[in-house]
Amino acid sequence: MIANLSPATDRFALLRREQLEHLPQLAHLPRSERDALRAVAHVLPFAVNRYVVDELIDWSRAPHDPLFQLTFPQRDMLAPEDFERMYSLVRRAAPSAELREAAREIQMRLNPHPAGQATLNRPATHPHLKGVQHKYRETVLFFPSRGQTCFSYCTYCFRWPQFVGLEELKFAASEAGGLADYLRSHKEVSDVLVTGGDPLVMRAEMLERYLEPLLADDLAHVTTLRIGTKALAFWPQRFLTDPDADQLLALFERVVKSGRHLAFMAHFSHPRELETASAQAALARVLATGAVVRTQAPLIRRVNDAPEIWERMWREQVRLGAVPYYMFVERDTGPRQYFEVPLERGWRIFREAYSAVSGLARSVRGPSMSATPGKIVVDGVSVIGSERVFVLRFLQARRPEWVGRPFFARFDAQACWFDELEPAFEREEFFFQPAMEQLAAEQRWRTQLRPAASPRAAS
Numbered sequence: 001m002i003a004n005l006s007p008a009t010d011r012f013a014l015l016r017r018e019q020l021e022h023l024p025q026l027a028h029l030p031r032s033e034r035d036a037l038r039a040v041a042h043v044l045p046f047a048v049n050r051y052v053v054d055e056l057i058d059w060s061r062a063p064h065d066p067l068f069q070l071t072f073p074q075r076d077m078l079a080p081e082d083f084e085r086m087y088s089l090v091r092r093a094a095p096s097a098e099l100r101e102a103a104r105e106i107q108m109r110l111n112p113h114p115a116g117q118a119t120l121n122r123p124a125t126h127p128h129l130k131g132v133q134h135k136y137r138e139t140v141l142f143f144p145s146r147g148q149t150c151f152s153y154c155t156y157c158f159r160w161p162q163f164v165g166l167e168e169l170k171f172a173a174s175e176a177g178g179l180a181d182y183l184r185s186h187k188e189v190s191d192v193l194v195t196g197g198d199p200l201v202m203r204a205e206m207l208e209r210y211l212e213p214l215l216a217d218d219l220a221h222v223t224t225l226r227i228g229t230k231a232l233a234f235w236p237q238r239f240l241t242d243p244d245a246d247q248l249l250a251l252f253e254r255v256v257k258s259g260r261h262l263a264f265m266a267h268f269s270h271p272r273e274l275e276t277a278s279a280q281a282a283l284a285r286v287l288a289t290g291a292v293v294r295t296q297a298p299l300i301r302r303v304n305d306a307p308e309i310w311e312r313m314w315r316e317q318v319r320l321g322a323v324p325y326y327m328f329v330e331r332d333t334g335p336r337q338y339f340e341v342p343l344e345r346g347w348r349i350f351r352e353a354y355s356a357v358s359g360l361a362r363s364v365r366g367p368s369m370s371a372t373p374g375k376i377v378v379d380g381v382s383v384i385g386s387e388r389v390f391v392l393r394f395l396q397a398r399r400p401e402w403v404g405r406p407f408f409a410r411f412d413a414q415a416c417w418f419d420e421l422e423p424a425f426e427r428e429e430f431f432f433q434p435a436m437e438q439l440a441a442e443q444r445w446r447t448q449l450r451p452a453a454s455p456r457a458a459s
Ligand code: SF4
Pocket: 149, 150, 151, 152, 153, 154, 156, 157, 158, 159, 160, 196, 197, 198, 229, 230, 267
């Protein structure tokens, strides 16, 4: 463990909805505003730690401060009638069952499972294996059951249903053995992405139990372990002063020494998250283990929707030794209307920032949509013949032969997500749609009719 960098904030604890009332930084707000925050926090997840509150948010700029927008609920995140309903329940101190029921009804209207996660990504050979998604041939996603929370919640998170108790929508794995068994029978898988929530909320000892079985000799085809985390941004103390910080870093070193590539998929939403002494010290410690830190974030209105923000962020990341990787388009779930940026504007922001940085930062791709058929990047807006079109391309796809193939959608200045686009040139469908429908039908057949592959896989 290294010297304490933040004496006031070195013990991890989450402030939740119940504590909103008592947060000194909110004390100047009228009661009605605090009730409004609580009303929204009944529907959307809210939890924030003291480091975010004390060191990241600029309270002199709240509520417009981007880090405040990133972590605190806002009344316009709900439709006006939904907000009024929750607000009046909170104001009259309605019983918690009544609040829960109203919140659940609203949550179910917020598209809790976008992009076919609930059905299409289930492992085809082990449809009852929980906590594992296999969307792309070479990459498996693993959701350890102990990593289903975060160091703070992002208000735009597409995994928000996991945090508000929509139990049936969880992907958590009950144990790691099922994953290792699955990988043994899938030699095409080279990458495992351990994700959550944030898997680094787990104690190092628990993470060891998940990761070490993946280092077995008969899993040599798994050459890359990725960890999807926002710990460097939201809780750098995880690598500095937490009691098991050294144990965690030693685990990373063992993964690297085993000959695997250890990739940190580090979520940074705003350059301020990189500017604290703690964040920079934490990043240096992670890099010293031999891990590579790749950075990614969605483009979010009110948080980072300006080219200068991305330019600053990518420059700083390169300076500190990280590799800019993805700018995502905000997914079509949760309070998307509050955060979404039209695709054309997103592309312009990306292009302006991309053209302002050196080649080393141009490792970044975007703006990219993780849509049902795959990761689709908006390469630009063009005129072909007499038609204005979006030029699109798969960076990753359910069928490898789709990757890299350009295709075109009719230009739509309002469109914010792939489902809102129509094929260009009066075509009836995009080239991959027939195959996509077939894939969905096959997966329905497998998951409905096929029995569990083994009792273990079904656990
Ligand atoms: S850290 Fe990631 S998983 Fe956690 S709330 Fe933020 S976006 Fe969601």
